[in-house]
Amino acid sequence: MFMPKIIISPIVYKQLMNHVCSTDFQYETGGVLLGYRFLRIFYIIGITFPRHFEGATRTTFILNGEEHAEDAKKIVGRFMPNLQLIGIWHSHTTKDDSFSLQDREANKLFAGEIGRMLSVIVIQKSDTDNIRLIPYYISEKGEEFLCKHTIQGGKYMSNQKECCSNCVCWIRYIGSVLLQDR
DSSP: OOOOEEEEOHHHHHHHHHHHHHTTTSSOOEEEEEEEEETTEEEEEEEOOOSOOTTOOSSOOOOOHHHHHHHHHHHHTTSSSOOEEEEEEEEOSSSOOSOOHHHHHHHHHHHHHHSSEEEEEEEEOTTSSOEEEEEEEEOTTOOEEEOSEEEETTEEEESSSSOOTTOSOOEEEOOOGGGSOO
16 A cells, blocks of 8 residues: 655645634634655645635535635746645644545545545644644545654654654655745
8 A cells, every 4th residue: 555755844834834723723724735746755835725714614614626726826836846736634623633524525536636645634732823734645546544643833743652663654844945935
């Protein structure tokens, strides 16, 4: 089974944290993940956010495809080679880090269009103005696999009590000049 390594730009992490925290976790929000996919590695370098929250509730977020496609096009053009659509993300207003039936259907739909992808759930970290990212790898068939590591507070952490160097799915929070916003 293919399990990716995931790298997220610190700029994207900060943008995501600021956006999600601005909702005070009163309603769901979401968007698309942009970046590069090389073999087993996903680099998250760009992200879209909704321009408004019409129709968003504590348990539902509807992604406006036209709005996010337009915003993604602006971000993609700033990078060479151009970024690709590599997944989707959305927040939960609770500490629930698993997909709803609606989330699973959306994952299958997107995976059917773009192939293997990431789907990230964003939850609030312990009643603070910080977030925890729960990344899932979604296969071309729509099968979901929880990645073994997450980012919490901008720091790499394991979802397991013990971590070994041969874990097949991990996230690294990096500040590489290569991944800085241009």
